[in-house]
Amino acid sequence: MRYLITFAMMLFLFPSTGAAGYKQEFEDEFLTKPWAGVQIEENLCISCHASEKMKPEFREITEAWQASWHAQNRISCENCHGGDPKDAAMSMSRQRGFVGSPQFQKVPEFCGKCHIGILSNFLESGHGKALKAGRKAPQCVTCHGSHNIQRASIDIITEQLCAKCHSYERAKLMKQALFLTEKKIAQLEKSLQELKREGVYPEADEKSLFSTQAEFRTLFHTVDVNLVKDRTGEFTARLDQIDKNIQATYRGLKFSKNFAAFLMLTFGGMGVVIFVMTRTKD
Amino acid sequence: MWTKIRQWIEVRIGLDSLIQTQVADFRIPKNTNILYTLGFLAVIAYATQAFTGIILMVYYVPHPDHAFKSIQDIMTKVPYGWLFREIHTVGGNLMIMIVMLHMLTVFLMGNYKQPRELTWLGGGLLLIITVAFGLSGYLLPWTQLSYWATTVVTSIPTAFPVIGDFVAQILRGGDRVADSTLSRFFALHVSILPPLFLLLTGMHLFFIYRTGISATPFGRRDDEKRPLSAYKRKTHPDGYPYYPVFFQKQMYMTMAYFTIMFFIIAFFPTLYFPEEANLPADPFKTPHDIRPAWYLLAPYQLLKLIPNKFFGVTLQMILVALLLFWPFLDTQKEKNVLKRPVLRGVFLFLLAMWIVLLFWGRT
Amino acid sequence: MKRRRFLKIILAFLGSVTFFSFFYSLLKFLTALPARTAEAKKLVVLKSEVPSGEAKNIVYQNAPAVLINRPDKGFAAFSRTCTHLGCLVDFSRTRQHFLCPCHAGIFDADGNVVSGPPPKPLTAIPLRIDGDSIIIG
Numbered sequence: 001m002r003y004l005i006t007f008a009m010m011l012f013l014f015p016s017t018g019a020a021g022y023k024q025e026f027e028d029e030f031l032t033k034p035w036a037g038v039q040i041e042e043n044l045c046i047s048c049h050a051s052e053k054m055k056p057e058f059r060e061i062t063e064a065w066q067a068s069w070h071a072q073n074r075i076s077c078e079n080c081h082g083g084d085p086k087d088a089a090m091s092m093s094r095q096r097g098f099v100g101s102p103q104f105q106k107v108p109e110f111c112g113k114c115h116i117g118i119l120s121n122f123l124e125s126g127h128g129k130a131l132k133a134g135r136k137a138p139q140c141v142t143c144h145g146s147h148n149i150q151r152a153s154i155d156i157i158t159e160q161l162c163a164k165c166h167s168y169e170r171a172k173l174m175k176q177a178l179f180l181t182e183k184k185i186a187q188l189e190k191s192l193q194e195l196k197r198e199g200v201y202p203e204a205d206e207k208s209l210f211s212t213q214a215e216f217r218t219l220f221h222t223v224d225v226n227l228v229k230d231r232t233g234e235f236t237a238r239l240d241q242i243d244k245n246i247q248a249t250y251r252g253l254k255f256s257k258n259f260a261a262f263l264m265l266t267f268g269g270m271g272v273v274i275f276v277m278t279r280t281k282d
Numbered sequence: 283m284w285t286k287i288r289q290w291i292e293v294r295i296g297l298d299s300l301i302q303t304q305v306a307d308f309r310i311p312k313n314t315n316i317l318y319t320l321g322f323l324a325v326i327a328y329a330t331q332a333f334t335g336i337i338l339m340v341y342y343v344p345h346p347d348h349a350f351k352s353i354q355d356i357m358t359k360v361p362y363g364w365l366f367r368e369i370h371t372v373g374g375n376l377m378i379m380i381v382m383l384h385m386l387t388v389f390l391m392g393n394y395k396q397p398r399e400l401t402w403l404g405g406g407l408l409l410i411i412t413v414a415f416g417l418s419g420y421l422l423p424w425t426q427l428s429y430w431a432t433t434v435v436t437s438i439p440t441a442f443p444v445i446g447d448f449v450a451q452i453l454r455g456g457d458r459v460a461d462s463t464l465s466r467f468f469a470l471h472v473s474i475l476p477p478l479f480l481l482l483t484g485m486h487l488f489f490i491y492r493t494g495i496s497a498t499p500f501g502r503r504d505d506e507k508r509p510l511s512a513y514k515r516k517t518h519p520d521g522y523p524y525y526p527v528f529f530q531k532q533m534y535m536t537m538a539y540f541t542i543m544f545f546i547i548a549f550f551p552t553l554y555f556p557e558e559a560n561l562p563a564d565p566f567k568t569p570h571d572i573r574p575a576w577y578l579l580a581p582y583q584l585l586k587l588i589p590n591k592f593f594g595v596t597l598q599m600i601l602v603a604l605l606l607f608w609p610f611l612d613t614q615k616e617k618n619v620l621k622r623p624v625l626r627g628v629f630l631f632l633l634a635m636w637i638v639l640l641f642w643g644r645t
Numbered sequence: 646m647k648r649r650r651f652l653k654i655i656l657a658f659l660g661s662v663t664f665f666s667f668f669y670s671l672l673k674f675l676t677a678l679p680a681r682t683a684e685a686k687k688l689v690v691l692k693s694e695v696p697s698g699e700a701k702n703i704v705y706q707n708a709p710a711v712l713i714n715r716p717d718k719g720f721a722a723f724s725r726t727c728t729h730l731g732c733l734v735d736f737s738r739t740r741q742h743f744l745c746p747c748h749a750g751i752f753d754a755d756g757n758v759v760s761g762p763p764p765k766p767l768t769a770i771p772l773r774i775d776g777d778s779i780i781i782g
Contacts, residue, residue: 074566114761117732117746196560199552201354207731214732214747249358256364257548259666264544266663271537273656278530280649340675347765360677362670 043085045077064148080110105131107139117214121221136165152217154182170225177228178220184239185213191246198253205242212238309521310528311497317391318528319535320384321490325483326536327377331415332476334370342422344468346461349424350562368547371554374416376543378577381412389608389629392617393496396508399609401493404486406606411479413577418471420575421464427556429563430572432467433459434582441591458565494518499618508615579643580636586643687782692774695720700736705781709733710770711743712781715754722770722781723756729763743767 048054050062065071070079077085082097084090092098102110108128112119122128122140130137143156154175162171188209195202216235219228291297310318341360343352356363385405388394394402421432436459439449455462494516522528546553558569574582581598588594604611612625619626688705690712695701700713702725709725713736723743725733732747742759743752750761757766772781 114749115747116744116749120746197552197557199555199560200358201350201560201562202358203351203354207726209731211726211731211733211747214730218746252358257551259365260368260544260548260551263663263666264541264548266659266666267537267540267544270656270659270663271534271541273652273659274530274534274537277649277652277656278527278534280652337671337674361673363674363677365670366674 043076044088044091045081045083045085048088048091061147064145068147068149069151070149080113104139105134107141111140117218118221121218125222125224127221127223138165154178170223173225174220174223174228177225177232178216181216181232181235181239184236184243185209185216188239188242188246191243191250195246195249200249200253202246202249205245208238209242212242305525305529306523308524309518310524311495311518311521313498313500314495314528315498316531316535317383317387318495319532320380320387322532323535323539324377324380324384326539327373327380328479328483330373331370331377334366334373335472337366338370339472344422344464346424346464346563349422349464353423365547368551369543372543372546374419375554375576376539378412378416380539381409382577385409386633390619391496391498391500392619393498394609394612395617396609396613397493397510397513398489398496401486401489402609403606404482404489408479408482408486410602411475411482415471415475415479416575416577418467418475421459421467422471423559424464424563426558426561426563426567426569427572428559429459429565430558430569431574432463434572435574435578436463438585438595441595443592499616500620509613573643576640576644580639583639583643687780690779690781692720692777692779695779698741699738703781705770710781711736712772712779713754718755720772720774720779721755722772722779723752723767724770726768727763728758728765728767729761734767 046062049058051059065076070076077083078097081101082099083092084096087096090096092100099110108119108122108131112122123132127137127139131139143161144150144152157171157175157178159168159171162168192202192206192209212235219231222228288297338356341352341356341363343349353367356367358364388402388405417432417435421428436450436453439453440446442449451457453463453466454460455466492515495518496516497518573579584598585591585594588597614622616622619629688703690701690703695712695714697714697716700711703710703712703722705722705724710722711725711734712720712722714720725735727734727745727747727750729745729748729750732745734743734745734750734752736743741754743754743756744750745752745761745763748762750763751759752763752767753759755766756769758764770781772779774780
């Protein structure tokens with residue numbers, strides 16, 4: 001019996017030695033599947049611009065983008081610059097929508113292709129009007145950078161940046177007006193992260209927080225301190241509502257823990273009692 | 283009142299004599315230990331899973347657009363939904379542990395030997411079915427973890443030339459993990475595997491009953507002379523009555539099982555929920571490290587180590603075949619593993635390797 | 646004997662406590678009813694408030710929503726929450742579509758995604774027409 005089984009298994013093993021030729025073929029196959037770990041990206045823009053042949057400045061662009069928040073959300077070259085990332089010949093073709101890099105004055109419209117609300121607020125602002133009038137003014141890239149764009153935060157507003165054109169006083173007032181609301185937003189974001197780690201996915205609250213925070217930050221681009229101060233109340237109310245929901249969720253989690261601990265004790269108690277019963281002489 | 287009910291039942295099925303022969307007079311060998319209750323625990327674990335699983339089905343929706351949300355609703359909106367979901371998740375992992383422990387202890391006590399080879403084979407198949415339960419259930423919450431771990435596992439058959447891709451396509455219902463995958467995994471998990479499991483368990487219990495409980499080789503000489511040439515059910519006239527002695531042992535082990543379960547649920551509720559388990563599946567975003575569940579980490583790590591994937595998968599299948607058919611290969615009479623240094627050595631080596639691979643696979 | 650009896654009583658007590666805890670939770674689990682929309686405040690809007698080709702922002706069940714009067718298909722109500730990340734969409738009368746100001750998600754007048762990052766159409770809210778009024782919910 002055992003010889004039969006051993007023989008059958010050897011028969012099975014035999015083909016695997018002959019399959020050595022398949023190794024190369026399907027390792028190639030495998031490497032493009034997530035199974036092997038690293039997925040090979042098929043973005044020709046990156047392949048060229050990151051290669052040794054390019055000037056160091058161009059190579060830096062791809063590195064900068066890799067570190068950005070855009071990259072994390074799968075926004076790549078073609079989403080802003082157009083072109084075809086899969087076809088080498090057409091990768092920088094006007095026919096596929098390639099627009100190259102925008103001129104200084106046209107940057108807001110370039111980013112505003114997607115960030116519409118911010119564009120309209122910016123154009124209404126002192127900064128926007130100055131830019132369109134041809135005077136010295138900031139645009140998106142001035143504060144956010146061009147390729148290594150990170151998540152917006154209140155820390156972008158610094159003396160170093162704003163005092164380039166005028167006194168820091170005005171920017172400081174704005175920062176103060178934003179400060180408390182931003183702090184609350186950061187705190188709520190942290191709580192939501194924690195809740196996710198605890199096994200709850202608070203989708204409605206996440207969306208609500210994102211929309212509140214986005215609207216609030218869009219508002220900032222008007223650089224109108226009074227407007228921000230006026231509307232802070234309404235934003236705080238929305239944030240407080242989200243906070244209430246989060247607190248309720250935390251309370252729910254606490255109840256679950258206590259209930260489960262209670263059940264643990266009852267089962268443990270029963271186990272102990274039965275065990276003692278086995279040791280009790282009749 | 284109670285005696286009247288008993289009398290009514292007695293007249294119809296002869297319950298009294300049934301209890302007398304099967305429970306009161308059923309003898310367990312004297313030198314059994316607490317590990318003999320693991321089989322019963324596995325059945326209790328299965329019953330828990332089946333019960334909580336059915337309950338969860340009341341609110342779960344097996345479609346990619348709704349699966350994640352339905353489970354989130356179970357966890358947050360449905361009263362005590364979290365309780366049944368956590369029991370099901372923790373219970374599933376505990377059940378696999380118990381089945382593995384049961385197998386290990388049976389192996390160590392040599393209770394797979396003739397005439398109990400079929401019992402062992404049935405048990406081995408039950409282990410595979412239990413792992414299949416775990417695999418199919420893993421996908422159902424449709425989280426990042428579910429989706430990508432399933433992608434990995436269903437890619438493994440592609441290691442085989444010619445039929446590999448075809449098998450992977452059947453498993454997934456297409457080229458990628460998608461709604462067809464969810465449907466078939468759900469069908470597997472709730473309607474194909476349960477009857478298979480119950481059938482095999484029934485056979486497993488039948489074999490145990492028919493051949494008789496095997497005594498451990500420790501402490502006493504095993505007086506079953508091998509090889510056997512005729513059927514003889516092993517009885518233990520000088521053993522303990524099943525009720526109350528052994529029954530009580532089974533009971534407090536059951537209590538221990540649930541105590542451990544609720545300990546984990548109360549104090550480590552996220553033990554089986556890493557971060558990716560709380561994010562909805564995103565077919566376009568692969569998490570940094572996708573790994574299968576702990577019970578598959580050792581085979582997975584082994585697969586990663588062997589450069590030729592086909593050989594790797596084949597080796598695993600051979601190992602599984604070796605495990606299933608071990609009683610047919612090991613025909614030595616000696617049951618006591620302490621008296622078999624070679625076997626003991628090999629076994630400890632394999633066990634150590636499994637544990638090393640498990641931890642290695644975690645990084 | 647006394648000890649045994651005592652132990653049995655404790656066991657019975659713990660057993661029943663456990664059993665009833667489970668029974669209670671199971672009962673609550675199975676009888677959980679979804680928010681009874683029948684009794685939720687229904688919103689009533691007059692047809693005249695929303696001319697053809699226009700949309701009106703409303704609040705339904707404490708969440709921002711929009712009621713639109715499509716020239717070809719009549720009235721429809723949607724949640725204003727963009728299915729991408731949750732910003733509120735606005736209706737553009739000139740373009741007859743919904744636009745999300747955060748990442749340029751565009752939904753057509755039926756709530757379906759036309760372009761941009763949103764993964765799903767806008768959540769539709771049921772409504773019915775009763776003479777001159779529209780009852781939302």
